[in-house]
Amino acid sequence: MQLTHKIALYPTPEQANYFARACGTARKVWNWALNEWNRQYAAGQRPSAMALKKQFNAIKYNLFPWLKDIHRDAHAQPFAHLGKAWSRFFADVKANKRAHAPRFKKKGRCPDSFYVANDKFSVTAKNVRLPKIGDVSMAEALRFDGNLLSATVSRTANRWFIAIQVEVSDAEFYRTRKASGITGVDLGIKFAATLSTGEAIEAPKPLKAALRRLRVRGRRLSRKIEAAKAAAGFAPKSRLPKDVKLSVSNNHRKSTATLARLHARIARVRADFTHKLTTRLCRENQAVVIEDLHVKGMLANKRLARALSDIGFGMFRTQIEYKAKRFGTRLVIANRWYPSSRLCSVCHWKYETLRLNDREWTCPQCGTHHDRDHNAALNLERLATATALPVASPSGNGGAAAGMVPVAAGKVTPVRYECGQQDTSGQEKNRAHLRALS
Numbered sequence: 257m258q259l260t261h262k263i264a265l266y267p268t269p270e271q272a273n274y275f276a277r278a279c280g281t282a283r284k285v286w287n288w289a290l291n292e293w294n295r296q297y298a299a300g301q302r303p304s305a306m307a308l309k310k311q312f313n314a315i316k317y318n319l320f321p322w323l324k325d326i327h328r329d330a331h332a333q334p335f336a337h338l339g340k341a342w343s344r345f346f347a348d349v350k351a352n353k354r355a356h357a358p359r360f361k362k363k364g365r366c367p368d369s370f371y372v373a374n375d376k377f378s379v380t381a382k383n384v385r386l387p388k389i390g391d392v393s394m395a396e397a398l399r400f401d402g403n404l405l406s407a408t409v410s411r412t413a414n415r416w417f418i419a420i421q422v423e424v425s426d427a428e429f430y431r432t433r434k435a436s437g438i439t440g441v442d443l444g445i446k447f448a449a450t451l452s453t454g455e456a457i458e459a460p461k462p463l464k465a466a467l468r469r470l471r472v473r474g475r476r477l478s479r480k481i482e483a484a485k486a487a488a489g490f491a492p493k494s495r496l497p498k499d500v501k502l503s504v505s506n507n508h509r510k511s512t513a514t515l516a517r518l519h520a521r522i523a524r525v526r527a528d529f530t531h532k533l534t535t536r537l538c539r540e541n542q543a544v545v546i547e548d549l550h551v552k553g554m555l556a557n558k559r560l561a562r563a564l565s566d567i568g569f570g571m572f573r574t575q576i577e578y579k580a581k582r583f584g585t586r587l588v589i590a591n592r593w594y595p596s597s598r599l600c601s602v603c604h605w606k607y608e609t610l611r612l613n614d615r616e617w618t619c620p621q622c623g624t625h626h627d628r629d630h631n632a633a634l635n636l637e638r639l640a641t642a643t644a645l646p647v648a649s650p651s652g653n654g655g656a657a658a659g660m661v662p663v664a665a666g667k668v669t670p671v672r673y674e675c676g677q678q679d680t681s682g683q684e685k686n687r688a689h690l691r692a693l694s
Contacts, residue, residue, distance in 0.1 A: 257429035264395035265416040278330040279368035283361045286334040305339030327387040333371035369410035413520040435540040440636030450629035452637035462525035463566040477511045534575040538583040543640040548592040601634035
């Protein structure tokens with residue numbers, strides 16, 4: 257099993273300068289390789305990452321003599337990354353998926369990072385020894401014990417981080433659950449997650465809280481860019497030619513860094529909330545049920561896109577999938593057409609005309625008054641039990657007619673993992689039940 261620990265670094269000014277040059281080297285080599293790939297492909301040749309790497313190694317120190325000051329891993333790995341990018345592109349084209357060819361990287365418009373091989377660095381306590389610069393202080397010690405596989409140094413705003421990939425044993429990878437509940441989770445905007453237990457968890461919504469500061473700092477940066485255009489003789493709000501570079505003042509750099517720090521803080525707050533929520537759900541439950549949300553389609557709604565992005569539905573799905581594997585939690589993904597909000601969780605009557613702004617409704621058949629989100633979470637919880645409700649087919653409005661929903665229709669998608677060693681608290685009585693489900 258492989259785990260990655262991302263740790264903040266405290267480099268000296270000289271070390272930070274080397275990091276910036278190494279990132280620039282990786283970006284320069286990527287652009288060279290991509291340009292050469294495109295040229296050879298247009299000429300009818302069949303380029304490959306390995307052939308381009310050999311071609312570059314034969315001329316690199318004559319063409320770019322400053323590469324001698326940067327460790328070779330920084331200008332060797334971009335070829336492997338480019339090969340993988342083209343492989344993904346051709347695989348998507350072959351599968352009739354929407355494909356994006358690799359693009360050139362521009363300074364300031366792409367993430368800064370460079371690669372270090374496992375035999376070129378070592379970790380001791382709160383220090384990491386990197387080639388060319390020696391020991392760099394880390395914010396914390398490496399959490400995992402195992403074989404070091406690789407490291408990637410990256411920059412977010414004005415801070416540097418190192419992500420160390422470690423191959424760990426099963427005992428290190430699998431975690432112990434503290435409880436054995438079964439929970440349905442309904443994601444929403446008003447509350448980030450509504451659990452079938454009735455608990456509603458509100459998201460911090462860091463983007464909404466910092467929106468005014470973002471606008472103020474964005475306007476400050478925009479004014480400095482317009483001033484640089486005027487000094488270069490261009491009209492305000494005009495589009496610059498591709499080969500024109502504006503002069504960047506110190507105040508321009510400071511304003512850019514200030515805005516980047518605010519964006520980084522927003523991302524950290526959102527990630528912290530999502531990590532804590534997904535860890536808690538996997539640690540306290542033997543089965544968790546969520547919906548297969550079409551996040552990209554939801555973001556097409558301009559009125560809801562900002563609020564949806566501020567919660568991070570995609571990040572929630574990604575995190576809970578790999579954490580369920582670590583905690584041995586059974587993750588069930590309900591079909592996106594399953595009418596979880598429209599079904600009465602008591603009698604299964606279906607409310608066909610339920611609208612998005614109807615937050616509460618009363619079942620005309622059994623008289624139960626429902627909160628929309630809690631009712632959806634209860635219906636999702638039933639998908640992990642022996643009396644699971646069916647998943648509607650993609651046809652029609654939820655795929656089932658109004659009234660009672662038949663007992664056998666559709667499927668659920670369980671995501672099962674091999675569980676590591678768990679404690680025995682409350683699990684023996686559920687093992688037969690789970691074996692019946694699987």
